Amino acid sequence: MGLGLLAACDQAPRVQRAVDDCEAELVSLRVEVVSAEGAHIRGATVTGTNVTSNVSITGVTDERGVTTAINESLAPSPVRVVATAGAKVSPAQQVEWLCDSCNCRPEPATVQLRLNP
Numbered sequence: 001m002g003l004g005l006l007a008a009c010d011q012a013p014r015v016q017r018a019v020d021d022c023e024a025e026l027v028s029l030r031v032e033v034v035s036a037e038g039a040h041i042r043g044a045t046v047t048g049t050n051v052t053s054n055v056s057i058t059g060v061t062d063e064r065g066v067t068t069a070i071n072e073s074l075a076p077s078p079v080r081v082v083a084t085a086g087a088k089v090s091p092a093q094q095v096e097w098l099c100d101s102c103n104c105r106p107e108p109a110t111v112q113l114r115l116n117p
Contacts, residue, residue, distance in 0.1 A: 022102030028068035029095055029106040033061050033083040036117040040065030044085040046113070051094070052077035072097060075104035081111055088115040 033044040042063050048070035049056040059069020061083075070081060075097035083090040090113035097104040 026071040026073055027103050027105050028071040029079075029081070030110040031059075031067050031070060031081060031083070032110065032112045033065045033085070033090065034112060034114050036115060041085050041115065044083045044115070046070065046081065046083045048074055048079045048081045048095070050074045050077045051080055072104040075099055081113065083113040083115060085115055088117075090115050
């Protein structure tokens with residue numbers, strides 16, 4: 001009788017689940033940090049702060065001077081992005097987030113922050 005029940009379960013109707021077109025990973029802003037002379041800065045600290053809630057995310061640049069730590073979890077309000085390396089600080093740039101029913105995307109998608117001399 002146990003085998004009969006298993007066979008019956010195999011022929012049970014199946015429910016088709018809707019395909020989720022939303023991205024599972026958070027969309028990130030690409031931030032590149034360069035010196036006043038244009039050299040890529042490894043180990044710079046980049047902070048993105050939501051201008052409405054004051055919530056922030058901080059990341060550190062890799063060997064190419066890039067971080068993608070700032071992501072759509074700070075959206076939908078504008079995000080102020082600034083970089084520091086030692087005593088050098090970049091001017092802040094503002095990034096807008098364009099949101100649909102699934103994700104928010106940064107506008108612009110890439111920001112270059114130049115450290116003050």
